[in-house]
Amino acid sequence: MTISNETAVSMETVELEPLRKDKKKIFEDILKYLQNNQRGYIKVPTGWGKTFLSKHIMKKYYDEGKVVLFLVSRNNPLLSQTYYDRKKKRPLFPNSALLSSEHKVDRKELAETLRFFGKEKDKGFVLFASLQTVLGKQSSEIKNLILELADLAIVDEIHNFINNRGNDFLNELGDRTKILGMTATPFQGVVGNVKFVDEIAGDMREVYAKTLPECILDNELAPLKYTIAESSEDIFEIFDFERGLDELDKQDLFLDCSTPDKLKKVIRRTQLAKDVYDSLIKHKHAKTLVFCAPVRKRVYGVGAEGEEINAFHAKLTSSVFNGEISVPESEKDPEPILPLNFENYTPEGEFRDTVFISSELSKNEQSDILAAFREMGKPPYVLCTVGMLIEGFDFPGLEALVLLRPTLSMRLFEQQVGRVTRLSSVSGKQQGNIFEISDSIDSLYQRFGEGVFSGEKVDQVQMLQPEIRLEELFSEGDAARAIEEGKIEIKKVELGFQGKGKGKGNRKVAQFREIPVRLPPTSIRAKYFSRLLALTEEKDIGAFEREKRELMRATLRFRVREFRDAEELAELAGNINRLKREAYEDRRLGDVSRQHKPKVFGEVEWLLKLQALNSLKYNGGHLSMPEKNQILKALNFDPDFRKIDNLRLKCLKLGSAQKTIPELVKVLGFVSRLSSSETYQFLDKKKKEHWKREFLPAVYWGFCFIDDSPELKELFESTEWDRRVKNIIRQK
Structure with a gap:
């Protein structure tokens, strides 16, 4: 709908359901913020109601x-x-227009409309637009008018506007335009190379935030049950590592179905997801979304004329869930027989219980599938997809999610989880259920060894472990209380078999036993930390600079929530101390290694202890004083919590090159100046290596004392720090 003259202006009012009292306060706070600031963003989980708030x-x-722009990207x-x-069944705002690739409008008429409302002081106008259409050649006049006339720009999913053309467009908006971003995930990129929303501009600030656990506790989102099922497969045998650990620089791994044996493994893994789902889901007609993996290599000869199949894993999964594929239980079983054509419909033309959706399907067919999927009590009950429906898919009735x-x-990951956390009064959903199939990542350390360090892939490798991702997901807010109250459940299933089934292939019947998963996953982190120590211990060349940085980075991931965590960290610190002593005495080491190796282990040992003390001080509010003292004793410290700050300073003195907080402040000020893009690009290779070796470790120590020094706090919270430093800080 567009308007070209004053007589056509609608006088209808906009009617919205009122905001609840708590959201009314947030609404008022945002308006107050925008009176004195140009840019800001809110961070709330998917399903919280940020789009509804934006309408108000x-x-x-x-x-x-006023002239308002509501902007999204793709x-x-x-x-x-x-x-x-x-x-x-009409536009929400009578005076408004929709500009996107799917909704064609007369560009000249829309330009006239914008000019009219830019001059009109008593009548508002809202333009709903996609970034790509606004930046298109045919919309240059409209873009210029937006830059000139927009009073407010609301940017949904603003994380898609970081360091790209969208970022440039937002920075073109003048002082007249207020910018409010909305996001559930204020960052982009894979672990180790993350960009943050506040990088859009120096004055971009968080206005309001609420975490997923807080929303669940406040009954704004559904309780959540997360179930992890470990396959018996080696991740290296299932996914494509043709380019080695560089494959981890993307947001997804690609399945490898290039041989019959590999295809068998993929099918068994997919069948495991169905077995877990069938065993644990209570409502057999629960609407379920399955996120499948992209496939780079696959066996040909499947499908019509052996042509390559789009969204192959989504189609394969739908056939497995429909019971159309015989599942090989061992390597000796014959090759699985796949359908010549993957079908969403029964011979009678009805939807099967499980269907797939992909970009190759027509828009009408996609719409039909989604409409049928949203209808409760009727097939399809399970919908399989690879990359679609991750963002912007609003279906409160969705009860279960399967991650393959x-x-x-x-x-x-957060966007995927957000698909099942919406409340629904229609479906009767009691909780959102998530089932993830995980694979063994041990082989990555064995196969790539030193490459884990040299490519700085430590974080990426560990992110493949579900418990690590879940700890990151629940790192903010009172997740512990939500877990204690049963509103967040995290379980792992142990697989067993009993007898023979009556289904296709006379398969054994899978039996599962659920085991609670502890957060923080200290034992898992300690396991992989020990692998890093072993790789370092085996090395006999150089100053161990990369190893030191990655070990220090990994050290700051540990948390102490209860006595068991302290016991495990004390054991780990003891092992590091043993490696330090052995390095001092190892006469086989070269001169450079003998000089640096013990110091590396020593610094890591004391940083680990400092992190344990910090965790106890700042996150130990749920513990009694005797429990805190008991934890201190387990960590081999004086069991007197009143002395914790002295103990923290002791760790700094014994482990760091900077022995006091003022020394840290001085060195990190220097790091800040050197790390800026303007300066760093002019450093020669030797100076850059010196910068990394001598000064970057101070970032880890400094982070531990942010709350002890106003200077450090200001420095770490500044937006001027270069991304190479910011990635260390923000991903800790």
């Missing part, structure tokens, strides 16, 4: 006769959902 903010400006469904009033794709992106 748009209405406020609209009623004041999410036309979200754009249309926000533009239309579904109940009244390991991801290296926390943003992608």
Whole structure:
């Protein structure tokens, strides 16, 4: 809908359901913030209601006769959902327009409309637009008018606007335009190379935030049960590592189905997901979304004329869930027989219980599948996809999620989890259920060894472990209380078999036993930390600079929540101390190694102890004083919590090159100046290596004392630090 003259202006009012009292306060706080600031963003989980809140903010400006832009990037469904009033089957704002690749409008007429409302002081206008269309050649006039006339720009999923053309467009908006971003995940990229929303501009600030555990505790989102099932497969045998650990630089791994044996493994892994799902889901007609993995290599000869099959794993999974594929139970079983054509429909033309959706399907067929999937009590009950429906898919009735794709992106992971956390009064959903299939990652350390360090892939490798991702997901907010109250459940299943089934292939019947998973996953982190220590211990060349940085980075991931955590960390610290002593006495080492190796182990040992003390001080509010003292004793410290700050300073003195906080402040000020892009690019290779070796470790020590020094706090919270430093800080 566009308007070209004053007589066509609609006088209809915009009707919205009122905000709850708590969201009304947030609404008022945001408006107050925008009075004195140009840019800000809110961070809330998917399903919290940020789009509904944005409609109230748009209405406020609209009623004041302002020009408002609602902007998204590559999410036309979200754009249309926000533009239309579904109940009244018309645009939400009478004076508004929708500009996207799927909704064609007359560009000249829309330009006239924008000019009219830019001059009109009593009548508001809202333009709902996709970034790609605004930046298209045909929309250059509209873009210039937006830059000139927009009073407010609301940017949904603003994480898609970091360091790209969208970022440039937002920075073109003048002082007149207020910018409010909304996101559930204020970052982009894979672990080790993450960009953050506040990098969009120096004055971009978080206005409001609420975590997933907080929303679950406040009954704003559904309780969550997360079940991990470990396959018997080696991740190296299932996924494609043709480019080695560089494959971890993407947000997804690709399945390898290039041989019959590999295809058997993929099918067994997929069948495990179905067995776990069938065994543990209570409501057999629960609407379930399955995220499948992309496939780079696959066996040909499957499908019509042996052509390559788009979304192969989604189609394969739908056939497994429908019981159409015989599942090989061992390597000796014959090759699985796959359908010549993967079908979503029964011979009678009805949807099967499990279907797939992919980009190759027509828009009409995709719409039909989604419409049928949203209808409760009728097939399809399970919907398989690879890359679709991760963002902007709003279906509160979704009860279960199956993850068959390991991801290296926390943003992608959080978006996936957010599909099942919405509350639904229609489906009767009691909780959101997530089932993840995980594979053994031990072989990556064995096969790539030194490459884990040289490519700085430690974090990426560990992110393949579900417990590590879950700890990151629940690192903010009172997740512990939500777990204690049973509103968040994290379980691991042990697999066994009993007898023979009556189904296709006379398969054994899978039996599962659920075991609670502890957070923090200290034992898992300690296991992989020990592998890093072993790789370092075996090395006999150089100053161990990369090893030191990665060990220190990994050290800051540990948390102490209870006595068992302290015991495990004390054992780990003891092992590091033993390696330090052995390095001092190892006469086989060269001169450089003998000089540096013991010092590396010593610094890591004391940083580990400092991190344990920090965790106890700042996150130990749930512990009694006797429990805190008991933990200190387990860590081989004086069991007197009143002395904890002295103990923390002792760790700094014994482990760091900088013995006091003022020394840290001085060195990190120097790091800040050197790390800026303007300076770092002019350093020669030798100076850059010196910078990394001598000064970068101080970042880890400094982070532990942020709350002890206003200077350090200001430095670490500044937006000027270069991304190479910021990635250390923000991913700790």
